[in-house]
Amino acid sequence: MTLASISQLSFWKGIFDILSSVGIARLGATIAGAYAGYRVVYELFLSPLRHVPGPFLARLTPMRRQYLSALGQTAQMAIKEYEKYGDIYVQGPNAVSISSPSDIRTVLASHAFVKANFYAALDLFGIENTVSARDPAVASLRKRQLGPYLNPAYVAEMQTAILKHGFLALQQKWEGQLAQSTSSSIEVNYSDDFTLATLDTVCALAFGRELGCLERSDATVAHWAEATVKVHGMRAMVPLLGLYPFSLAIKGLDTQFQRLTAFCRDSISRRRELLETGGEKPVDLLQAFLDAQDPESKISMSETQLQAETIVVLLAGTDTSSNTMQWLVHLLLLHPEIYAQAVSEVRGKFAADHVITYTEAKKHLPFVNACIYEALRLYPLGGGYVPRISPAGGITLQGYFIPEGTEINANFYGASIHKGAWAEPLRYDPTRFLANEEARLNFFAFSPGVRICPGRHLAWAEMSTIIANMLKDYDWSLPKDLTHLGPDVLDKHGYPCRMESAHFLVTAPVNPRRDCRLVLSKHP
Numbered sequence: 001m002t003l004a005s006i007s008q009l010s011f012w013k014g015i016f017d018i019l020s021s022v023g024i025a026r027l028g029a030t031i032a033g034a035y036a037g038y039r040v041v042y043e044l045f046l047s048p049l050r051h052v053p054g055p056f057l058a059r060l061t062p063m064r065r066q067y068l069s070a071l072g073q074t075a076q077m078a079i080k081e082y083e084k085y086g087d088i089y090v091q092g093p094n095a096v097s098i099s100s101p102s103d104i105r106t107v108l109a110s111h112a113f114v115k116a117n118f119y120a121a122l123d124l125f126g127i128e129n130t131v132s133a134r135d136p137a138v139a140s141l142r143k144r145q146l147g148p149y150l151n152p153a154y155v156a157e158m159q160t161a162i163l164k165h166g167f168l169a170l171q172q173k174w175e176g177q178l179a180q181s182t183s184s185s186i187e188v189n190y191s192d193d194f195t196l197a198t199l200d201t202v203c204a205l206a207f208g209r210e211l212g213c214l215e216r217s218d219a220t221v222a223h224w225a226e227a228t229v230k231v232h233g234m235r236a237m238v239p240l241l242g243l244y245p246f247s248l249a250i251k252g253l254d255t256q257f258q259r260l261t262a263f264c265r266d267s268i269s270r271r272r273e274l275l276e277t278g279g280e281k282p283v284d285l286l287q288a289f290l291d292a293q294d295p296e297s298k299i300s301m302s303e304t305q306l307q308a309e310t311i312v313v314l315l316a317g318t319d320t321s322s323n324t325m326q327w328l329v330h331l332l333l334l335h336p337e338i339y340a341q342a343v344s345e346v347r348g349k350f351a352a353d354h355v356i357t358y359t360e361a362k363k364h365l366p367f368v369n370a371c372i373y374e375a376l377r378l379y380p381l382g383g384g385y386v387p388r389i390s391p392a393g394g395i396t397l398q399g400y401f402i403p404e405g406t407e408i409n410a411n412f413y414g415a416s417i418h419k420g421a422w423a424e425p426l427r428y429d430p431t432r433f434l435a436n437e438e439a440r441l442n443f444f445a446f447s448p449g450v451r452i453c454p455g456r457h458l459a460w461a462e463m464s465t466i467i468a469n470m471l472k473d474y475d476w477s478l479p480k481d482l483t484h485l486g487p488d489v490l491d492k493h494g495y496p497c498r499m500e501s502a503h504f505l506v507t508a509p510v511n512p513r514r515d516c517r518l519v520l521s522k523h524p
């Protein structure tokens with residue numbers, strides 16, 4: 001035995017003796033304690049973010065925000081923390097949140113601030129898509145391929161289908177209920193009805209399928225979509241769930257995702273069959289995505305990319321539009337004078353038997369459009385926090401240097417009530433969007449910059465036609481037994497109390513069965 005191996009042996013024996021004398025558990029606790037101590041010292045005295053305000057726990061562990069987001073508290077937290085800490089604060093280890101409109105515009109303006117790895121949870125079939133792309137090249141290519149089909153001109157071409165599955169389907173349902181009703185009014189649940197009408201619209205446009213979800217009160221596809229988001233999110237957080245036997249824990253969710261995939265593949269095959277048998281080319285998103293080509297490189301989407309992008313339309317385009325309409329109707333019911341002004345605009349501009357199209361709503365209904373903007377300002381529901389990564393060289397925001405690699409979360413809720421940008425920020429006041437360029441500049445519900453929501457025109461077409469036609473054809477009121485909310489039930493600021501919300505992917509009412517009730521009677 002050499003001298004070196006003898007000294008190695010005695011080293012390991014020494015370690016062994018220490019382990020035995022202290023006990024493994026005590027050693028574990030000692031290491032954990034030492035690490036915690038190091039983290040505290042680092043965050044207090046060494047971290048480049050040490051001077052940025054924010055809750056101390058957030059600096060130490062990501063678990064604080066993970067816990068709050070698991071409770072659906074993301075939006076509330078975004079508002080409270082903006083009110084407490086201001087334009088910039090530490091939101092997690094190596095993560096800050098920003099609410100100043102000009103900072104948000106700077107960060108979201110360019111591809112230099114790439115999307116954070118968080119978005120990998122939305123990769124479908126293992127590849128990046130329009131929403132999840134962290135690689136700017138993928139995002140730009142997809143924008144060149146799909147952008148022309150999500151612009152106002154193509155959306156206007158799809159408006160017959162948008163009306164058919166949106167307002168006209170709702171009208172048919174409500175007229176049927178009114179015909180059966182013994183009184184001249186009916187009570188509807190607008191959460192259910194908007195969700196199913198939006199689902200029908202997206203299924204018709206993105207999959208070429210007329211499912212009649214609203215008519216049959218069938219939310220199966222919505223459940224597949226929800227399971228798809230959950231299963232991908234869980235696998236991203238706990239990679240072990242991708243491996244057998246751990247995968248069994250999420251088998252139910254995965255089965256639903258597989259069903260959605262099969263539905264998507266079947267829809268694409270049906271479309272190809274239709275075209276092969278000489279059928280007329282439909283004007284919808286599925287057709288657009290099949291035809292999509294990058295004008296520069298002439299690259300089309302692969303089969304997997306096509307499937308991923310059609311599913312992305314379902315995931316990004318259903319709850320967003322539906323929930324915005326829910327908040328809008330809720331706000332109009334709480335503000336009778338604003339509701340009356342919107343009604344008067346619509347009924348003043350259009351005859352009773354006229355069905356208002358997207359193009360007409362956009363052109364002739366500035367106040368109704370302002371009501372939608374203002375609802376989205378108070379509920380920028382797609383963006384509690386929108387995470388990006390600071391680029392090489394870092395950036396200085398609000399006088400604090402934010403080093404390269406830091407996660408920067410654009411806080412749209414904070415920006416929506418930013419004291420410098422909005423007077424009386426908590427008041428629902430659509431007039432602030434009437435011919436006001438600055439208000440539009442500080443409006444972030446669709447995200448500004450290079451990753452702006454490409455579905456915003458489609459969403460607007462769905463929302464504006466449903467709301468404008470509803471205002472024209474029906475008188476709205478709150479059910480008599482809904483007394484916990486209403487124009488006279490005020491919060492501490494003196495504004496009408498709003499229904500409780502939770503934010504998971506979007507901000508949604510917590511208790512839609514109780515709160516999203518609306519009495520409709522036919523306007524004579």
Ligand code: HEM
Nearest residue numbers: 130131316317320321324382383445446447451453455459
């Ligand atoms: C009122 C309705 C909608 C709202 C409030 C909304 C909001 C947003 C927001 C805030 C983002 C940025 C998210 C982020 O960067 O993390 C976004 C992105 C996106 N939205 Fe929408 N959205 C709506 C409707 C739609 C619809 C109908 C579609 C369907 C095509 C859609 C498709 C997308 C896509 C594909 C992205 C990713 C864009 C990119 O990262 O380059 N959205 N949306």
